[in-house]
Amino acid sequence: MTNATAASAPIAAGAWTSGLSTAEFAATLEAGLTPLGFVQGCSVVNWNFYGFGLNSLGLGGGQLSGYSEQYSCPHGIVSNEHRRYGLNYEKTWLERAYKSSFAAAKERLVNEARAMGACGVIDIVERTEYHSESGAFEFTLNGTAVGLSGVAPPSTPFTTYLAGQRFNRLIEAGFVPVEITLAISAIGVYSSCVTEYQLRGAGATGLGFGQMSYGAIPAGEITQITNAEIAARSLVREQLRPQLHGDILHGALLKVRSHESAEGPQIEAILQGTRVRQYRDFAPIAPPRPVIRLVDR
């Protein structure tokens, strides 16, 4: 059966659906794949910024786990309003909620594809939304299940954000997608007095910590926030690496966002991409020829 007839076959039983563009559809047929149907998975989780049993500092009846770093006040007893310490802490409860939401959505997407007898899901598009009125977080994944004639579908269909020519070039280059992966790290910052003053730009310059008195804040790097940002980037990569099992994370997207709160910045780093595996030795391409396009405008 040719690729064209394979693609048209399901129409007799009932037209297939897909999220592919026309160009992606043409490239999908070129690879020998046939669209089977538009598949979806979603999950909505309760989104509690402070975790069960924790106050806004992440402290209280609950127990902190994961990364944390404390910063002491160098000023001694100043006033009741003066912050006596600062804390960077990992919001593991947010990380768990985000990851479980992604995992559930992915599992539902894969189950739909498996039920269709698909070998994989391509062109995955995600949507995340925080519903503030209900305190819920929604994770939705959409994609197109595809089949391949002449091969038994794997027990777990592959998943990838790629489609069209990019997917085809990945295969030609000797890599096959395994699954989409995601990791998140969430760091809360309860600013110390020094950090708080530095963020306001308050204080004198040129004084070291040893010489510092109340109100005189050193210029230079804001250590607590720098450490929190570095920890967010480092943790998210540490958390993702075990999911790769020796494979490669291809086309990774690292998103770091920070929003202000009364305590200090709240930082989230999300790393995602397609886990790919090399299925044959890499064959180098010929050196590409530099060209100049002659165009009107």
Add this chain to the structure above:
Amino acid sequence: MNEGLPKDLRAAITALGATGAASTTARSITSDLSIDETLLLHQMGFGPADLVTGFSIVAIPYGTFLNQYGQSEPVDLPGATNATLAAFTNAIERMRDECQRAGGIGVVGVEVKVEVAGSSVSVALSGTAINPLASGQRRTKASPFVTDLSVRDYALLTRAGWGPLELVIGAGFVAAPPQRLGQVMSQARQNVELPNITLALQRAREQGMERMQQGAIAHHAAGVVDVTIIDGPLGHSHHVCAFICFGTAIELIAERHQLIEPQLILPLDDSFDFEATALRGD
């Protein structure tokens, strides 16, 4: 049609195995490169080593951005300038350390994000460390390079006989003096040049470009390519003109510059606007 592709895909799906379990225990690699960039990098004899980052936030001394009353000339703001340079330097060094730990010889395609807040400046970097596929291609330099050039630009630069040395930066912050009341009144309702802001921006530019050039000289570079400029009055302090620039310092690694001799092509696929109404003769 490419008949080999479906065959390749069947082999690939078969290789995934019935369970989809991993086939190797090698160290996992993370990379933000596209498949085209990866292919081009492989063609050059390199591969991605790891996704690496660098970050720093530095406090700007209090009062730096206050209005400069009583001044008639633009006022340099070294506190803000030095904070920006320090944030860049710290972030680049942290990225270089990560690259070294990943065994990379350099970082390509570095994405640079700079934010000047009311009293602090932050720099966030992310990119992919690369290493040679064959051990014989090890770079002789002790320290990995950092460049914001894309893999395509890196390939083109190398083919022309040049190599990246370092991401060099420049910054200048200058406060425009407030205009006297008489000036404001005389210029009211007239579209005339504002010399205080013009001079401040010009001085900030000169300082920034000079510092970037000094950085290139310190690295014994021949020049700087692909310079990105962020300039203009600060959103929160309109009288302060900021000029931040960064680019890749390069050196000649071949005996002489190599001509790449690009081929001229005339595309036959002209784009056009398709208007269905025209077909109907409306």
